[in-house]
Amino acid sequence: MNADTQEPLSADTQEPVSxxxxxxxxxxxxxxxxxxxxxxxxxxxxxxTAILLVALFAPWLxxxxxxxxxxxxxxxxxxxxxxxxxxxxxxxxxxxxxxGARVSLGIxxxxxxxxxIFGSTLGVVAGYKGGAIDTATVRLTDLLMTxxxxxxxxxxxxxxxxxxxxxxxxxxxxxxxxxxxxxxGSAIALRERDFIQGARALGMSDARIICKHVLPNISNxxxxxxxxxxxxxxxxxxxxxxxxxxxxxxxxxxGGMIRDGVNQLLNQPWxxxxxxxxxxxxxxxxxxxxxxxxxxxxxxTMD
Amino acid sequence: xxxxxxxxxxxxxxxxxxxxxFIFVVMRILPGDPAYAILGDEAPPxxxxxxxxxxxxHEPLWIQFRDYVWGLLRGDLGISxxxxxxxxxxxxxxLPYTLDLAVxxxxxxxxxxxxxxxxxxxxxxxxxxxxxxxxSLAGISTPSFYLGILLIFFFAYQTRLFPVIGAGxxxxxxxxxxxxxxxxxxxxxxxxxxxTRVTRSALLEVINMEYVRTARAKGLKERWxxxxxxxxxxxxxVVSVVGIYxxxxxxxxxxxxxxxxxxxxxxxxxxxxxxxxxxxLQAVMTFYAGIIVLVNLLTDLAYALIDxxxxxx
Numbered sequence: 001m002n003a004d005t006q007e008p009l010s011a012d013t014q015e016p017v018s019x020x021x022x023x024x025x026x027x028x029x030x031x032x033x034x035x036x037x038x039x040x041x042x043x044x045x046x047x048x049t050a051i052l053l054v055a056l057f058a059p060w061l062x063x064x065x066x067x068x069x070x071x072x073x074x075x076x077x078x079x080x081x082x083x084x085x086x087x088x089x090x091x092x093x094x095x096x097x098x099x100g101a102r103v104s105l106g107i108x109x110x111x112x113x114x115x116x117i118f119g120s121t122l123g124v125v126a127g128y129k130g131g132a133i134d135t136a137t138v139r140l141t142d143l144l145m146t147x148x149x150x151x152x153x154x155x156x157x158x159x160x161x162x163x164x165x166x167x168x169x170x171x172x173x174x175x176x177x178x179x180x181x182x183x184x185g186s187a188i189a190l191r192e193r194d195f196i197q198g199a200r201a202l203g204m205s206d207a208r209i210i211c212k213h214v215l216p217n218i219s220n221x222x223x224x225x226x227x228x229x230x231x232x233x234x235x236x237x238x239x240x241x242x243x244x245x246x247x248x249x250x251x252x253x254x255g256g257m258i259r260d261g262v263n264q265l266l267n268q269p270w271x272x273x274x275x276x277x278x279x280x281x282x283x284x285x286x287x288x289x290x291x292x293x294x295x296x297x298x299x300x301t302m303d
Numbered sequence: 304x305x306x307x308x309x310x311x312x313x314x315x316x317x318x319x320x321x322x323x324x325f326i327f328v329v330m331r332i333l334p335g336d337p338a339y340a341i342l343g344d345e346a347p348p349x350x351x352x353x354x355x356x357x358x359x360x361h362e363p364l365w366i367q368f369r370d371y372v373w374g375l376l377r378g379d380l381g382i383s384x385x386x387x388x389x390x391x392x393x394x395x396x397x398l399p400y401t402l403d404l405a406v407x408x409x410x411x412x413x414x415x416x417x418x419x420x421x422x423x424x425x426x427x428x429x430x431x432x433x434x435x436x437x438x439s440l441a442g443i444s445t446p447s448f449y450l451g452i453l454l455i456f457f458f459a460y461q462t463r464l465f466p467v468i469g470a471g472x473x474x475x476x477x478x479x480x481x482x483x484x485x486x487x488x489x490x491x492x493x494x495x496x497x498x499t500r501v502t503r504s505a506l507l508e509v510i511n512m513e514y515v516r517t518a519r520a521k522g523l524k525e526r527w528x529x530x531x532x533x534x535x536x537x538x539x540x541v542v543s544v545v546g547i548y549x550x551x552x553x554x555x556x557x558x559x560x561x562x563x564x565x566x567x568x569x570x571x572x573x574x575x576x577x578x579x580x581x582x583x584l585q586a587v588m589t590f591y592a593g594i595i596v597l598v599n600l601l602t603d604l605a606y607a608l609i610d611x612x613x614x615x616x
Contacts, residue, residue, distance in 0.1 A: 139321075143321055143322065144325075146318070146322055146595055146596065146599070147550075147591075147592065148550040148551050148553060149551075150554030150555060150557060151553070151554050151591055154572065154576065155329060155584070155588055156329070157576070158575070158584055159329060159330065231444070235446050238446050238448075239446060239555070242448055242558060242561075243557075243561065243576075245576070258448075258449065262452055265452060265455065265456055265460065266460050269456055272452055273452070273453070276446070276449040276452065276453070279449065280441075280445055280446075280449070283445075283446075284440065284441065284444040287443060287444050288440070291440070
């Protein structure tokens with residue numbers, strides 16, 4: 001609190017930068033301590049880390065080749081050899097779910113990454129510069145936010161065509177406005193602060209002020225938004241893959257597996273229920289982190 | 304109040320126009336030429352030219368846009384590129400099913416979510432509160448289409464309580480409702496979870512305010528304090544969340560429509576994507592956008608109804 005209200009107005013440009021960094025990391029340390037105290041967040045963090053590790057090391061963890069067909073072993077129910085059974089091509093469902101973690105999370109996380117970079121750049125420039133750029137950004141984000149993410153994603157995919165990269169772009173477009181919004185708000189709040197005014201008075205260029213002073217100061221807010229919207233990105237990946245606009249077969253993705261399995265729901269329910277449980281677990285984990293962050297950032301909701 | 308209603312309603316017109324420009328631009332300017340998409344990359348240039356000419360795609364963009372807006376005003380959305388039948392009657396046939404699902408999902412969300420939110424706020428940190436919070440966290444983490452699949456598995460296959468697919472007979476209210484229960488729960492439970500959470504935290508926030516304490520201190524019945532004093536002020540964030548999540552609910556209804564194989568706008572939309580029927584997509588998107596602009600309008604009006612300060616701004 002007090003650390004960031006006492007920005008030094010020094011002539012030396014190095015000074016305020018380092019002061020900024022230290023106040024940022026102090027805040028981050030404090031948040032980290034609060035997160036460790038919050039049980040929901042802690043469980044969410046552990047769960048997320050575990051799932052991310054599985055996704056990262058998927059090729060070494062799968063018990064069977066996830067795309068290798070073996071028609072002799074098709075439609076096997078869950079058992080000792082195939083823990084979650086096999087699909088009608090004889091592919092091991094557990095292996096496909098593990099590999100699917102890589103695909104589904106990869107798409108969702110790269111979408112969040114793109115939205116974060118593009119949205120916060122747009123928002124910071126708009127908020128800091130003001131004027132016509134700001135008005136245009138606000139109008140555009142308002143317009144994009146009129147559409148629910150699923151419908152916007154469908155619309156973009158309808159035009160771009162399906163596939164892994166396009167799916168990621170579609171999700172990114174759908175959530176970019178959220179990052180632009182929050183970055184813009186923070187940039188506007190920062191714009192009038194003494195240390196920014198000071199840097200400007202010293203003749204620093206706008207680009208340099210944005211990079212050196214504005215971006216480090218909004219990184220916390222933007223990262224929180226990122227963790228909250230990751231859950232949505234994963235849900236959207238599942239939604240759009242379920243409609244059949246995601247990765248092309250035989251590459252496994254969770255939504256696509258449910259789509260393939262749902263026609264055999266009566267006789268082989270594990271084909272669609274197991275990958276759905278995986279989606280549920282990941283989204284739950286990210287929501288638990290998000291819940292904790294919200295409590296920490298907004299102490300009024302704490303009990 | 305009436306001044307505010309008029310002003311806010313008029314504001315929906317430029318919003319809708321902006322949204323239509325956006326849909327039009329996305330459909331025309333993003334890469335992906337419908338002529339290539341439908342005729343294939345190998346199509347001879349004459350065939351492509353012929354195709355563009357017959358669908359009016361050779362006209363300048365502003366003329367195409369003018370025709371689109373003018374067509375919408377006259378109630379003529381052109382004919383489908385896929386089945387060559389007029390689009391508007393197809394949409395109007397699908398619309399009741401979509402509205403059925405959206406309204407019943409909303410009803411599930413509100414009628415279960417608000418009472419559950421009140422209950423958890425009043426009994427906070429008890430077992431009831433704890434269970435409801437876990438339930439609502441699970442609710443927002445389950446994709447609606449997956450919930451639909453689970454509901455079909457348990458309540459249509461295993462116990463045969465409800466029909467598996469379809470929308471039933473529209474003219475038979477009982478059959479219609481019977482077919483609606485599982486889809487409505489699929490889209491509504493996520494909404495219920497959001498509303499429970501927001502109602503709970505909004506109530507907890509006002510419950511410690513001085514005017515609530517005053518109301519208690521002057522000896523009002525607890526029920527009266529809760530519903531007359533606390534709830535009305537707690538409703539503000541709830542209304543805005545209802546507005547936001549109605550959009551999300553409409554988005555997830557597309558998927559639930561597919562899972563339950565119901566007719567509806569969602570089915571037209573996905574069909575339009577699969578057949579590259581750009582005119583159909585444009586029309587369905589316009590309808591969805593219209594529904595959402597309307598929901599936003601109603602949300603703002605509900606806001607003004609609850610909080611008199613907004614009317615005088």
